[in-house]
Amino acid sequence: MTANLLNLNVDTLFEQHGVSEIDAVHKKIQTLVENKREELRTHVGERYRDLLQAADTIAAMQTSAGTLIEQVRHVQANCRSLNEQQLLGFQSVANASASTVDSRPEAALHQRSAGRKLQTYYGTMAQIKLLTALPELIWTHLDNERFYAAAELFIFSRHISTGLQLDGQSALMQKLPVARKQWEILRPFHVTIKQAVLAALEREELLPEMAVDCLQSLLLLDKSDLGAVLQTFLGLRSSAFLSCLQSRPSESRRVKERILASLGVLNDTVELLDKCLLDDGLLFTRLADCASSTCPPSINRMESGERQLAHLLPDIIAGFRPQFKVSQLTPEQLGGALKQWLDKMNALAAAHLQQVFALVSNMQTIQDIKSAARSNGRPDFVRLEEKLHLEHSQLDFYARKYVPLINARVREIIRSSWAAAMKQTYERVLVLIESGQVQGPHEIWREQSDDLPLSLAAALSDQPKRLANRTKGYDGATVELCKQFDSQLADIVQELNVMLQEQTTRSEDKLSLITFLRETAQEQLTEYLSNLKGLQLRERPALLLALRNSLALVELCPNLKLCFCQSSSWRQWTANSAGVGIEHWQRICGLIEEEMLSFWLLIVDDVLAGHSCEDRLPKVINHEVVLRDFALWQTLTLEQRDEEQDKSVQSTIRIPSQPRLSLQTYLHQLIQALNMAVPQTLPPKVLQAFNQRLLGKLLAHYKGLTSAEGTKSSQNIALQLYFDLKFLERVFAISREERLLYDQIHAQQNQLRDCIDPFDFELFAEHITSHVARASGRLQGELGVLTPLAAAPSLSSALAHEADPNVLCLSSSGSTSLWFPLLPIVMSQAAGGGGSASERKILAPEPAEKAVPTTTTPTRKSGGSGARKADSGKSKSSAASFFGMSQEWFR
Template sequence: MTANLLNLNVDTLFEQHSVSEIDVVHKKIQTVVENKREELRTHVGERYRDLLKAADTIAAMQTSAATLIEQVHCVQANCRILNEQQLLGFKTTAPATDAALQQRNASKKLQSYYGTMVQIKLLTSLPELIWTHIDNEQFFAATELFIFSRHISTGLQLDGNSALMQKLPVARKQWEILRPFHLTIKHAVLAVLEREELCPEIAVDCMQSLLLLDKCDLSSVLQTFLNLRASAFLNCLQSHLTEPRRVKERILASLGILNSTIELLDKCLLENGLLFTRLAECSASTCPPSISRMESSERQLAHLLPEIIAGFKPQFDVPKLSPKHLGMSLQQWLDKMNALAATQLQQIFALVSNMQTIQDIKSSARSTGRPSFLHLEQQLHLEHSELDFYATKYVPLINARVREIIRSSWAHAMKQTYEKVLSLIEAGVSTPPHQIWKEQNDDLPLSLAAALSDQPKRLANRTKGYDSSTIDLCKQFDSQLADIVQELNVLLQEQTTRTEDKMSLIKFLRETAQEQVAEYLSKLKSLQLRERPALLQALRNSLALVELCPNLKLCFCQPPSWRQWNQSGAGIDHWQRICGLIEDEMLSLWLLIVEDVLTAHSCEKQLTKIISHEAVLRDFALWQTLTLEQRDEEQEQSVQSTIRIPSQPRLSLQTYLHQLIQALNLAVPQTLPSKVLHAFNQKLLGQLLGHYEGLAAAECTKTSQNIALQLYFDLKFLERVFAVSREERPLYDQIHSQQNNLRDCIDPFDFELFAEHISTHVARSTSRLQGELGVLTPYTPAPGQGTTASSALAHEADPNVLCLSTSGSTSLWFPLLPIVMPQAAGGLVGSECKQKPVETDKTAIATTATTTTTPTRKSGGSATTRKGDNSKSKSGAASFFGMSQEWFR
């Protein structure tokens, strides 16, 4: 079958057979070719060692044959000379000419035979040599040898009809082996140009190979080079699909590809670049022919080859590449890189999870150096800094990723905190009063270092209702914020980052914190909480975030190490603003609790609406009887008169306030903030004044001076105990209007007589009931304290005691206890104690207590001794705490 296929005559094939038969013959030929290829591969693989031995034997035989041929030539020459000498007399002219012609023809045939044999030997040696150059990444040499083999095969195929070539089919078979090297070399060149790391020498060698292999122009080679570098950039970013690589390594490798591409263009393709130098060397007359790349044994047979084979070398038309065309191609490639960076590179940066990785990327990028291509930009008319890939493509993505890490970390921390708060609200966790105010061993710090540490103050936390779950919640949230601040601090401490970028990061952190806190408050508000335990749990946890999370404040008020980049000092304003926002939102929750308590314990239900005689006996407390002594100038006698004035508010009012305080303590065991207390008092006074307005309009009040006097006393007491000032104009006007209405029901002469004593009794009742009503009433100085004492107290530093301080701003939760000054014995009635409303009998009003206005003084003997003892104890305590003795008065 194979012999028949080899002896086919192509000229008669199409004359003697049909198209279908020719197609069958073509398929058979292809099958035989593939079988022969497979057989050759198997044969070479199994007998590689035999081939090496055979090659050595052939080399030895070649030497022997050359020696033998030379000797035969010498014998032939000697015989020719002898023959000419013997036949010299018998020789004629014509036969001599024929002999010379025959000799030349024979020599020509012999030379053609030897040349053909040498060419076939070159074809058999070229595959291994080409593979060697490919393995050594000498692609131009491999391409040149492939072109040389194609040149030899073309010459032999042109002489294919000769008798010699008909007897040597190996020439055609060998070309079938060499033909695939076109794709093999090209694929190897493209693979090398697509590598991450590429040196200029290898790049130029690959470009020369493409120019020689495809006979294309330099613009096509440039476009192929740029497309392959773009593929290398994309493969680097997607290298996790083929091999595991860290994100940082992929990002840095992609930056190296971009910079190296521009460096290769600068060194290789600009005017007088390395590529043009190599092409000029290859086109020079001094360039050796292609056969010089063969081994020495083949080079020795070069004299047997035709000149067209022995002198063959690749020809190059020295290409030209204008800067305009190079600039346009580079600009298109830059646009493509921008599109890839916007998608693929951004996806890679999305995998960066912490600031330390970003810092490592920036440090590595700086350590490798940022190449300057200013001359290339000027020569190619590109925009300034367009080739600074790190600044134009990587720095924006780094900054965007930093912001995304900050935002996601903040959102994650805030989401966990909100979910924890929501779970606490749903669980209905409430702190009983005894758990807040129960004394524990670890309440007070055991050392000065512990007292000065940043640990949360236990007593202060319990006064605000912060239980262990709330403290754990804040600790977890603060630790997450501490990680954010610490990671951001890593970038801010970097010396090479611009100040504007650092200020932008600080501002972004503040805006993100403000946005997340506002979103948290909006979610909390959307819950529409109405139950008292849920409201308390929500506002406790929210207020605790401000007080127990110092790193939250750092997000608004920068640490000292950051303030060198932010000199505006506006951080405290932003912090106070966010604290005010939280307090305002929590105040709305407080008001719901306040309204719930006041609704459940309304004064309209607790206080008597109509004052009857029974109500007077039951409700009015003991009035004080005063004896006034006046001297009659006409009769020169002293006249005594007795008056009765109220000494304390109505018992029902005291009972109501006491029950209201108990209900408030059960509802809110913690200390009320000042704003909440003020709002509570405003609503409470509004209800009380509405109740007293109804009492003042009653007929019994208008007809009974004593009832009006007691109600007037109650209003004065409320005004004094709740410290109603002119700043609260509507409430101030309302209470004074009702007082004036009640004054109209009292005889003016009697009122002038009672006014001073009523004021004294109101002040005395306020001082006596201030401890009981201290939960509701704000701090007011004692009547005996003068202006100097109160002003001194307001301006002195905080004493060395536990400071139950702020709720995130500057307002005190509750003030220190008032300092009680010693008063004259006449100021108070002996050692008069507070009277409990529940112990007052119905007949108490019939009992009278007579007190004269003349003050009495006790002897000072024992008092002097006690005073000395007290001074010693005061001085010892003062020296121990480092405070003046005035503090103990």
């Protein structure tokens, strides 16, 4: 872009582009210029900052150099003073010898001078002998981890070497350069001993005796104050804590061991401070022993052969002992140093301890950590906090740092395990959806040998029943998916049970874990449903697979329910919240059903769209449709006795006996299509939604037929349509609870009644009701898939008290409701076949006389709203009685 702007030709730009484009180019050039200016300012600022930093560094170097020169001057002055002190003993001996020269003869003077030289020679040789023996002895003490002894011998060797170097100009020392070379061998021991001491203080396990030995060695080697040694000690314990958490390639330590070791370092550090530095600690006891007059000189640490040369050494060498001038720390000083160390440990724990806890993979490890942490001895934190003026529980590292991380890790294990199980289940559902392997009705309802349990124990077990699974469409892949998901949830429940059975965990923490498990389960299931809805499935096989596998999780995964409704062993900690878990379980089940109901409705709408009643039912009823579509009507003969003429009067009426053939065919085809699309049993809510949509379409179709001119002009057509609506109302059990459908169907029935003569309808009404009941009972078997439970005939209620005579009762929703009731028994006269119509004669009784015997009425079912007793066939015209008309009017 920059190159293009630099290569612009202004003349060409104004010739080939408009004003708006030139304005845009102008703005881009201005933006580029501003960016370059800002970049230049930044670059200049960085260079200026580097110059300032260099100037500050030079000034700091100048100050450091001046300080170093001053310290060198002090060192020279100290060395000069030390030289004078070392030669003090030798000068006193020389002065004494000189005073005796004058008082004695020359021979005695010569002899004493020779003795003094010989003594000086032997003393020098003894000192050199000590220097040659000290390296091996120091190494021996270092190997045996006696660091203070090694440090004391090193200081002793330095004292000897200093005295020999001060006398380095003498003739004897000129002939013995080994003294100087031996000091070159001993000098590196200062660094070696200090490194060994620091390494010992950095160990995970450090005893109080070893800690005191190391601290005393540091005080002796560096001649520093106790505060600096304390800071070094605390810094090394921080390094020990960090080394416990960091795994080295050469070590294969388990996570539990690393966590417990780090906790041990923290507790041991506080315990060491309590035993060694607080009050009259072990360190101050050792220092007091070293300062006492009974403390042996350093030469006593030599071997027995070297100790025998003590009489040859000068007193300043033979009586040398290390001196300590250490003031005891006050509780405020110790508390301040410890508080700074605690802040540092908090930062290290926040940066590294959580990473180590993230490696813990199961609850058993966490339980082992908690048990081991509580079983190990811990210092008296309350006493130390009061003495050092620290906050409450500030020294209890386990309660402040480890317990929150343990609780967080437990929750993370639960959440990650749940998320992994739910993710794997979702991926398996996606694989099943992509494969599109939907079992057809023949595969689902094909009888298999292992459908029924082989024993009573198997029947009473909690294992899911195969036949019951197949009624809901749960095939082998779905059952296997739920089995794997339930096994993963069983592991989560078992892991949590390990924590809940631990006696040291508080009841509040246990209840919190149970609540977290329920919340995690609810969150993961909600996310699963959201992901499933996000797929925007529209194909019928994919929708069936999605909803089957989702609903199966609730029914075939008992451990899923345990995540919401706690097991009996957990309820001792849940107490009053047990009912809350049941409410959450019911809520999540309702959520899944509600989300899956949306999938069901898509399938229902797809089936109804493919089999629309507008396309399969005649839209206009003419004579051809009446001959082809209207079923055979039944002819009924009414017989009454005329009071005036004293003779019987017969009248014949024709009443529909069954719905239109096209309606029956449409419902049959719809059921076949529904069985092909959804071979499983429809849940009640889905069936209700399907029926409501179906009835809505059917009522819209009948509304068009009702408003047609042919219906209004033909009583028979209106009567048949009225029969169809009464049949639909009875079969689909339209009640007042379904207010909209109830009002619609009754409004259409009233419109059709207006098209029928009221006197004729008065005669037809009772018979139509009985025919509707008979037709609905006869077609109950065919319409069983669509028939709601409330519409089951009275025969089903009788079967409810029996012992479920067929295996289909395994799919019943209760002890009194069956999905597939037995077919009703009807007489041959009631079967609407292709033969001639069988006439029935029904006697109408006289008002005051007993009824004349008539022909036998056909057998009917007992019970039900449409059933009548045997003598109910004797009726009379209520219309004639009401208006006081004679029977001649009906002829």
